[in-house]
Amino acid sequence: MANPVKIKATVKQVVKHSDAVVSYHLVPQGRVPKFHAGQFLHLALDAYAPDTQWPESRVFSIASSPTVRSHELAVTLAVKGRFTARIFQTLEPGSECWLKLPYGEFLFPPDRHLTLIAGGVGITPYLSLLQQMLEEKSGQAVTLFYGVRSARHYLFEDLLSRCMTALPNFSMTLYCEDGSLPAKKGILDIDAIHAAAPDASLFYLSGPPGMIHAFKHRLSNLGVDLPRIRVDDWE
Numbered sequence: 447m448a449n450p451v452k453i454k455a456t457v458k459q460v461v462k463h464s465d466a467v468v469s470y471h472l473v474p475q476g477r478v479p480k481f482h483a484g485q486f487l488h489l490a491l492d493a494y495a496p497d498t499q500w501p502e503s504r505v506f507s508i509a510s511s512p513t514v515r516s517h518e519l520a521v522t523l524a525v526k527g528r529f530t531a532r533i534f535q536t537l538e539p540g541s542e543c544w545l546k547l548p549y550g551e552f553l554f555p556p557d558r559h560l561t562l563i564a565g566g567v568g569i570t571p572y573l574s575l576l577q578q579m580l581e582e583k584s585g586q587a588v589t590l591f592y593g594v595r596s597a598r599h600y601l602f603e604d605l606l607s608r609c610m611t612a613l614p615n616f617s618m619t620l621y622c623e624d625g626s627l628p629a630k631k632g633i634l635d636i637d638a639i640h641a642a643a644p645d646a647s648l649f650y651l652s653g654p655p656g657m658i659h660a661f662k663h664r665l666s667n668l669g670v671d672l673p674r675i676r677v678d679d680w681e
């Protein structure tokens with residue numbers, strides 16, 4: 447795994463998905479180390495100078511493909527508390543911020559069936575994998591189960607449609623709580639997800655802490671060994 451490096455970046459584009467969810471496309475001003483899909487970075491707003499303390503930061507999944515790292519890094523965040531509100535108010539095209547990367551062990555082996563489970567903004571750690579799979583025309587077997595509250599919360603529809611069209615072994619089941627999308631009505635159903643998965647599939651959990659804990663517990667009760675359950679814990 448590459449050693450984390452600190453680099454300045456310039457905001458190229460800001461995409462507001464809703465009042466509270468926004469993507470930032472950043473152009474790195476230095477060499478970006480190799481990273482893997484599923485890893486995360488630290489984002490700081492205050493200037494960093496070498497040999498000084500790293501400023502306050504928060505961590506976000508890298509939402510862009512590792513293959514474009516020399517000219518683009520993206521993050522998608524939900525405005526939740528003080529720091530994400532500050533990011534939302536501060537960063538606009540042309541703004542600068544500081545990044546520290548790569549971190550994390552939420553990795554996707556290329557030779558296994560992957561069952562990806564995303565609740566809401568928990569879709570973000572899968573975005574770099576899906577973009578990389580599109581670029582490589584990957585034949586890896588990947589099944590995504592994505593739960594959203596309503597049509598307004600359905601993120602990255604275009605990317606997900608492209609995956610369904612272009613990737614031969616990718617499929618997605620969408621769950622929508624209020625029925626405002628052509629999808630399964632209601633919340634993610636871990637028993638149905640488990641029943642649909644091949645025997646050796648790896649289960650990835652990303653979403654609200656309550657969902658992660660409940661699903662991990664249930665998968666374990668259904669006989670899935672802990673090494674086959676991978677969690678992106680945002681707590």
Ligand SMILES: Cc1cc2nc3c(=O)[nH]c(=O)nc-3n(C[C@H](O)[C@H](O)[C@H](O)COP(=O)(O)OP(=O)(O)OC[C@H]3O[C@@H](n4cnc5c(N)ncnc54)[C@H](O)[C@@H]3O)c2cc1C
Nearest residue numbers: 503504505506507522523524526527528529530570679680
């Ligand atoms: C591996 C990982 C990946 C994540 N990926 C994403 C993502 O892709 N998108 C997304 O929206 N969120 C992601 N998160 C959550 C994100 O890092 C923030 O924790 C979350 O957005 C909380 O909002 P906030 O920082 O605005 O809240 P705040 O109210 O500013 O902070 C919430 C709490 O974090 C604590 N805290 C953590 N670090 C510090 C610090 N340096 N200084 C002070 N307090 C601190 C404090 O206890 C504080 O009360 C991820 C978290 C993890 C661990």
